[in-house]
Structures are given as C-alpha cells and as structure tokens.
Amino acid sequence: MKKIILPVLFGMAAMGVSAPSASAATLDDVKAKGFVQCGVSQGLPGFSNTNDAGDWTGIDVDVCRAVAAAVFGDASLVKYTPLSAKERFTALQSGEVDVLSRNTTWTMSRDTSLGLNFTGVNYYDGQGFMVRNSLGVTSALQLDGASICTNTGTTTELNVADYFRANNMDYEVVAFEKADEVVQAYDSGRCDVYTTDASGLYAQRLKLTNPGEHSVLPEIISKEPLGPVVRHGDDQWLDIVKWSLNAMINAEEMGVTSANVDDMRNGDNPGIKRLLGTEGAFGEAIGVSNDWAYNIIKQVGNYGEIFEANVGPDTELGISRGVNALWTNGGLQYAPPIR
Amino acid sequence: MAAQEPVGDGAETARVSLLYDPKVRALVAQVALILLVIWLGYSMVNNTLVNLEKQSIASGFGFLGTTAGFSIAPTLGTFIVDYAEESSYGSAFYVGLFNTLLVAFIGIILATIWGFILGVARLSNNWVIAKLSTVYIETLRNIPLLLQIFFWYFAVLRSLPNPRESVEFGANIVLNTRGLFMPRPLPEAGFGWVSIAILIGLVGTFFMRRWAHQRQESTGEQFPVFWTSVGLIVGFPILVFLVLGMPLDWQIPELRGFNFRGGMVIIPEFMSLLLALVLYTATFIAEIVRAGILAVSHGQSEAAHALGVRSGPTLRLVVIPQALRVIIPPLTSQYLNLTKNSSLAVAIAYPDLVSVFAGTVLNQTGQAVEILLITLAVYLTISIVTSVLMNWYNAKMSLVER
Ligand SMILES: N[C@@H](CCC(=O)N[C@@H](CS)C(=O)NCC(=O)O)C(=O)O
Numbered sequence: 001m002k003k004i005i006l007p008v009l010f011g012m013a014a015m016g017v018s019a020p021s022a023s024a025a026t027l028d029d030v031k032a033k034g035f036v037q038c039g040v041s042q043g044l045p046g047f048s049n050t051n052d053a054g055d056w057t058g059i060d061v062d063v064c065r066a067v068a069a070a071v072f073g074d075a076s077l078v079k080y081t082p083l084s085a086k087e088r089f090t091a092l093q094s095g096e097v098d099v100l101s102r103n104t105t106w107t108m109s110r111d112t113s114l115g116l117n118f119t120g121v122n123y124y125d126g127q128g129f130m131v132r133n134s135l136g137v138t139s140a141l142q143l144d145g146a147s148i149c150t151n152t153g154t155t156t157e158l159n160v161a162d163y164f165r166a167n168n169m170d171y172e173v174v175a176f177e178k179a180d181e182v183v184q185a186y187d188s189g190r191c192d193v194y195t196t197d198a199s200g201l202y203a204q205r206l207k208l209t210n211p212g213e214h215s216v217l218p219e220i221i222s223k224e225p226l227g228p229v230v231r232h233g234d235d236q237w238l239d240i241v242k243w244s245l246n247a248m249i250n251a252e253e254m255g256v257t258s259a260n261v262d263d264m265r266n267g268d269n270p271g272i273k274r275l276l277g278t279e280g281a282f283g284e285a286i287g288v289s290n291d292w293a294y295n296i297i298k299q300v301g302n303y304g305e306i307f308e309a310n311v312g313p314d315t316e317l318g319i320s321r322g323v324n325a326l327w328t329n330g331g332l333q334y335a336p337p338i339r
Numbered sequence: 340m341a342a343q344e345p346v347g348d349g350a351e352t353a354r355v356s357l358l359y360d361p362k363v364r365a366l367v368a369q370v371a372l373i374l375l376v377i378w379l380g381y382s383m384v385n386n387t388l389v390n391l392e393k394q395s396i397a398s399g400f401g402f403l404g405t406t407a408g409f410s411i412a413p414t415l416g417t418f419i420v421d422y423a424e425e426s427s428y429g430s431a432f433y434v435g436l437f438n439t440l441l442v443a444f445i446g447i448i449l450a451t452i453w454g455f456i457l458g459v460a461r462l463s464n465n466w467v468i469a470k471l472s473t474v475y476i477e478t479l480r481n482i483p484l485l486l487q488i489f490f491w492y493f494a495v496l497r498s499l500p501n502p503r504e505s506v507e508f509g510a511n512i513v514l515n516t517r518g519l520f521m522p523r524p525l526p527e528a529g530f531g532w533v534s535i536a537i538l539i540g541l542v543g544t545f546f547m548r549r550w551a552h553q554r555q556e557s558t559g560e561q562f563p564v565f566w567t568s569v570g571l572i573v574g575f576p577i578l579v580f581l582v583l584g585m586p587l588d589w590q591i592p593e594l595r596g597f598n599f600r601g602g603m604v605i606i607p608e609f610m611s612l613l614l615a616l617v618l619y620t621a622t623f624i625a626e627i628v629r630a631g632i633l634a635v636s637h638g639q640s641e642a643a644h645a646l647g648v649r650s651g652p653t654l655r656l657v658v659i660p661q662a663l664r665v666i667i668p669p670l671t672s673q674y675l676n677l678t679k680n681s682s683l684a685v686a687i688a689y690p691d692l693v694s695v696f697a698g699t700v701l702n703q704t705g706q707a708v709e710i711l712l713i714t715l716a717v718y719l720t721i722s723i724v725t726s727v728l729m730n731w732y733n734a735k736m737s738l739v740e741r
Contacts, residue, residue: 089702090707109703115394144597145595146596146598147598152699157703161409164410175409175699176686177686181687184493185688189496189499189516190607232395
C-alpha cells in the first residue's frame with residue numbers, strides 16, 4: 001500500500017506541471033479524434049433540439065455541422081454536449097467542447113475577459129416578454145410589480161434589471177439554472193412574466209400546457225446577437241468557424257443552394273468559383289480542403305435554407321426573416337467577401 | 340521500535356549505517372512528502388495563473404467591488420444586505436451566504452425536532468405509530484433529495500392560488516403562488532426597552548436556574564423552573580411592551596397590481612427547500628435517535644422505576660442524557676449534510692450561495708477559479724464551525740458521566 005503512495009504523488013505532481021495549455025491547435029485535435037465536439041443548449045426548438053429520431057437539429061446545430069463539413073467533408077461528424085447557460089463558458093474554456101453554438105449573445109465582456117472569441121452572428125435577436133393573455137397586459141410598461149421568471153447566467157437577467165430600473169418599475173426576479181424549470185415555474189403560475197430572447201420565447205411557448213393562452217409583448221428591450229464561440233488564442237480554428245458561417249451567408253447572397261450547388265460549381269461566375277473551390281486556394285489558407293464550402297452548402301445548405309428549415313415561417317416557430325434577412329433585402333446578415 | 344531490539348551482539352547494532360536506521364528513514368520520508376505536497380500546491384496555483392493569463396481570462400478578486408447589475412428575489416439575505424441592482428458582486432455574495440445560513444439553521448432545528456419525534460415514535464409500543472414512523476422513514480430516506488425538492492416545489496406551486504385569489508388566514512396573513520405574506524413589524528421610539536427587557540429576562544433566567552439547581556441539591560425542594568423562565572423571557576417583555584403603550588406599528592401587505600406589496604414575504608422556493616431538507620434529513624436523525632435510545636441498557640430505566648421515578652423524568656433524566664453521548668457524533672454529520680445539501684437550492688431558484696455566487700456571479704464575471712475557491716472556503720468554514728460546536732457540546736455531555 002505504502003509503496004504506491006509515492007509514485008502516485010509524483011504522478012499527480014507531474015500532471016500539475018503539464019496542465020493542458022491553451023495554445024494547442026484545435027484543428028489537429030479535432031482531426032485526430034475524428035469529430036467536432038459542439039456545445040449546444042439542453043433543448044431549444046429551432047436552435048438546438050433533438051427530434052423524434054434523437055438527432056440534433058436547429059440553426060445552431062447546423063453551424064456545427066457546417067464546421068464538420070469544412071473539416072472532414074462530412075457534416076455528420078459532430079458530437080453534441082448539451083449545456084445550461086451557466087455551464088457553457090466553462091465547458092468551452094476547459095476544452096470540453098471545440099465550439100460553442102448555443103444561442104449565446106455576443107457581448108464585450110464575454111468576448112474580452114472570458115478567454116473566448118465570438119466568430120460571427122447566426123441569428124440577430126432581442127429580449128422580449130411573454131405573459132398570460134388573461135392578465136390583459138399589452139405593453140411591457142404595464143409590468144410594474146410583476147414577478148419574472150428567467151435563466152441564471154444569461155444576459156437576460158441583466159437586461160431585465162436595466163429595463164425595470166430605467167422605467168422606474170418594481171419587479172421580483174425568480175432565476176433558475178435550467179430552462180425547463182423556468183418553463184414549468186412560469187406554467188404553474190409562479191411568475192406573471194417569462195423573459196428571454198424573443199426567439200426563445202416562441203420556442204419555449206410550445207412547451208407550455210396551453211401555448212394559445214400566452215402572448216409575447218411588442219417591446220424588444222435589448223440587442224442579442226447570437227453566434228458561435230471558440231477559445232481565445234487559436235486563430236486557425238477561429239478562422240475555420242468564422243468562415244464556415246460566412247460561406248453559408250455568401251452562398252445565399254450568390255444564389256447557391258444545396259440543390260443547385262453541383263450545377264453552380266461548373267458555371268463560370270468567378271465569385272462562385274472561388275466560394276466552391278474551383279478557383280483559388282481559400283480552403284488551404286485555413287487548413288482544410290479547397291472544396292470546404294462546397295461540402296458545407298451541399299450537405300448543410302446556405303444561410304437562407306437553414307433559417308427556413310429550422311425557425312422560418314413554415315416551422316413550428318414561424319419566425320419571419322426580419323432583421324435576419326440578407327443586407328441586400330434590408331436585413332443585417334452580411335458576410336465579408338471570399339476573395 | 341525495531342532499533343531498540345538487541346539482535347545478535349550489541350556491537351553490530353551500533354554499527355548499522357544511517358541508511359538502515361528506521362527512525363532516520365521515517366524522518367526523511369516525511370520531510371520529502373511535505374516538500375512534495377508544498378511543491379504540488381505551488382505548481383498547481385502557478386499553473387492556474389499562467390494558464391489563465393495565457394488564455395487571457397481575467398483573474399484576481401477585484402471583481403467583488405464592481406456593480407452586480409442583476410436582481411435577487413426578496414429573501415432574508417437581500418433584506419439584511421439591503422441589496423439592489425447597484426450593489427456590488429461582494430454584496431451579492433453576502434446575500435447568498437445569509438440565505439444559505441438561514442435555510443441551514445432553521446433546517447437543522449426543525450429536522451432535529453422532527454427527527455427526535457420520529458425516532459421515539461418508531462420505538463413506540465403503539466403498533467400503528469411505530470409502523471407509520473417506519474414506513475415514513477424507509478420511504479423518504481430512499482428517494483433522492485433532488486427529486487423531493489422538485490416534488491415539493493411544484494406540488495406547492497401547483498396547489499397555491501394566484502395573488503388575486505389568495506388564501507387569507509386573518510391577521511393580514513395571506514398565501515398565494517408568490518409566497519406567504521405577513522405584516523412587517525415597524526418598531527417605534529421606545530421599542531428598545533422591550534429588547535432590553537428580553538435581555539434582562541434571559542440573564543435572569545440563567546441565574547434563576549443556577550439558584551434553583553443549587554437549592555434542589557442542598558434541600559431537595561423543587562422549583563417551577565420552566566414556568567418561571569417563560570414568565571421572565573416572554574411575560575416580562577410583554578408587560579414592558581404594554582406599559583409603554585405598545586410602541587410597534589405594522590406594515591400591512593396589500594394587493595396592488597400584480598401582487599401583494601409591503602409587509603414581509605416568505606417565498607415558495609424557501610418553503611419547499613426547507614420542507615424537503617427537513618423531511619429528508621429527519622429520517623436519518625430518527626435512526627440515529629433510535630440507535631441512541633436502544634444503546635442505553637434497559638436496566639437503567641428499570642433501576643429508575645424501582646426507585647420510584649416516573650416515566651417522564653426517567654426518559655428525561657436517565658435515558659436521554661446517556662443516549663445523547665451516542666447520538667451527538669453522528670448527528671453532527673447529519674447537520675453537515677443538511678447544510679451541504681442546501682446547495683441543491685439552485686435547482687428551484689432559491690438564491691443561496693451556490694445559486695447566487697457560484698452561479699450568477701460566476702457566469703457574469705467568468706472568474707470561476709476565484710469564486711469556487713471562496714465558495715469552498717465558506718462551506719468548509721460552516722462545516723468546521725458546526726463540528727467544533729457539536730464537539731464542544733459532546734464533551735460537555737460526556738462530563739456528566741460519573
Ligand atoms: N442569449 C442569452 C440567453 C441564452 C439562454 O440561455 N436562453 C435560455 C432561454 S431561451 C436557453 O437557451 N434555454 C435552453 C437551455 O437552457 O437548454 C445569453 O446568451 O445569455
């Protein structure tokens with residue numbers, strides 16, 4: 001017994017000294033293990049949620065699949081880690097996930113002091129309020145004295161405090177760690193109001209006993225640009241995730257879809273040729289094959305396609321493009337050119 | 340040990356090299372071990388700092404002074420700290436700390452009382468009472484605590500009415516999904532005398548008990564200690580209060596808009612967490628109490644009965660004091676368990692230390708290392724203080740043994 005104590009201690013000491021360092025190349029790790037480990041929510045319809053077959057779907061999930069398509073040429077090589085709002089940053093910082101794609105708001109403090117970098121915006125959102133119709137409330141300014149259910153560790157908690165203070169209204173906040181408990185508590189009448197990102201309100205409303213008895217108030221009280229996040233200090237991996245999303249937005253702008261991508265590849269539009277890798281060596285520049293964007297669009301789709309399939313008007317959520325339309329259609333989605 | 344044994348001829352033993360001297364070897368090994376532990380600790384701290392720096396993650400304790408910006412549900416903690424959104428992360432820490440201490444303190448008291456009742460009931464000669472207690476203990480002890488917390492929380496919530504249909508208990512006490520609302524006492528000038536009266540009552544009781552004890556030792560005469568104590572601690576302050584013309588006002592909660600405002604409120608999160616902790620921990624305490632009572636030999640009570648002591652005093656003066664010596668040590672670990680289990684509060688939004696500080700504050704600042712260190716230190720301190728107090732009590736109880 002005594003004999004093993006010393007070696008064990010030495011072993012622990014050695015581990016202490018060689019603790020994992022941040023600068024390891026994520027791309028090499030990902031290639032070595034053969035899949036992308038992606039941090040997602042614990043179930044937010046339209047963004048990251050499991051379907052009846054047990055597969056993850058959603059607009060955030062499609063970002064992960066795009067990254068896998070760029071790295072491996074196979075969008076299915078992704079493993080998912082469901083994370084609560086509270087756990088998500090630690091999971092990314094500690095290397096438990098390679099990319100965090102979990103309806104996460106890009107804020108300055110998260111970008112600068114957590115050792116993380118945001119790579120873009122896959123959904124422009126804003127915070128809203130949901131109430132029971134029976135309360136007869138039509139504006140957020142009538143919420144003086146209300147009880148408000150929300151998630152801990154979110155921008156939501158801070159925005160609601162700002163909003164009520166700015167408007168000189170009283171309120172009581174009840175903050176849960178897991179989204180499912182927020183929904184249950186609101187559903188059982190603990191709170192008058194449920195607040196989170198407006199997209200989240202539409203998604204979570206589907207989980208209520210009588211979704212028809214609740215409505216979302218018109219006020220949007222914050223900017224919530226949601227996007228994928230990677231660890232600080234690995235620029236190559238940052239580039240891969242950033243350009244995987246940009247490729248999807250550029251593809252929509254150029255009219256390249258998963259259906260016509262093969263025809264387009266044989267066309268002679270130079271912009272499209274650069275995107276799809278028949279001209280230039282853009283893939284090599286970020287450490288992947290040159291047909292990276294072709295694989296993304298063929299297997300996952302362009303931005304418009306993933307929007308329509310997951311959150312668009314024809315889905316349960318029924319959200320219109322709004323600010324998420326391309327800049328050419330008066331929206332905010334705009335990707336730098338591939339050149 | 341072995342070094343002193345003369346093996347073979349004495350001359351050889353003296354010549355044994357230092358390398359084989361067990362004492363020297365033990366000393367060297369221990370020094371090496373200590374150095375190793377220190378180096379291990381140092382390299383861990385150093386590593387953490389270097390890696391945080393390399394990943395450009397903020398570190399240090401400066402964040403405790405910055406504005407929190409989030410709100411916390413109304414609880415004892417927010418009341419004591421006078422917490423508002425403009426308060427600092429440091430104040431948020433105190434809110435969490437007080438809320439943890441509150442639920443642990445009340446939980447320990449109630450679980451002890453309920454546990455003693457259950458433990459005695461399980462030993463009862465009444466078949467129904469004994470079996471009821473057994474079934475209760477065996478069921479609740481074997482269901483995970485987190486499930487029980489959820490059960491009570493959602494069971495409580497779903498059965499409570501909304502604020503407009505509140506249950507009224509009279510005396511301005513109302514109950515609804517937002518909590519139990521009560522009038523808040525607002526002391527007026529002169530109320531300080533009542534507090535002083537309570538203090539005098541407490542001190543008086545202490546001396547009265549000593550006197551009564553001594554008198555009984557020397558003369559055998561008994562004194563109504565209990566009722567005199569009640570009179571001193573409760574009656575006397577009430578008298579002062581009445582004489583001064585009742586210098587106390589009440590802030591009554593009233594329904595305005597969505598909810599009751601003013602007064603005091605106990606939120607449902609607190610009620611259900613407390614309920615779950617007490618009902619669960621009491622089962623373990625009951626078993627400890629049962630074991631303690633069974634450990635006192637039956638001859639003790641028989642001897643007491645033979646001397647003509649009635650059943651009540653036998654239990655109080657003969658059995659319990661001896662049982663306590665067996666009960667206290669394991670009871671301490673149940674108290675520690677209850678305190679640590681109170682961190683499950685995070686699941687149902689009771690703003691305890693883990694929820695507010697190791698949850699919200701951690702997430703808003705991202706300073707996981709510092710915050711978890713502080714949180715660990717707090718739980719460690721609470722546990723050590725509890726143990727020290729209980730050990731002191733245990734020592735005091737053992738001295739009674741003659
Ligand atoms: N965008 C906000 C809020 C994100 C958030 O956690 N929203 C909740 C409510 S919509 C959620 O994702 N719940 C799903 C889950 O926890 O799995 C942030 O980044 O802080």
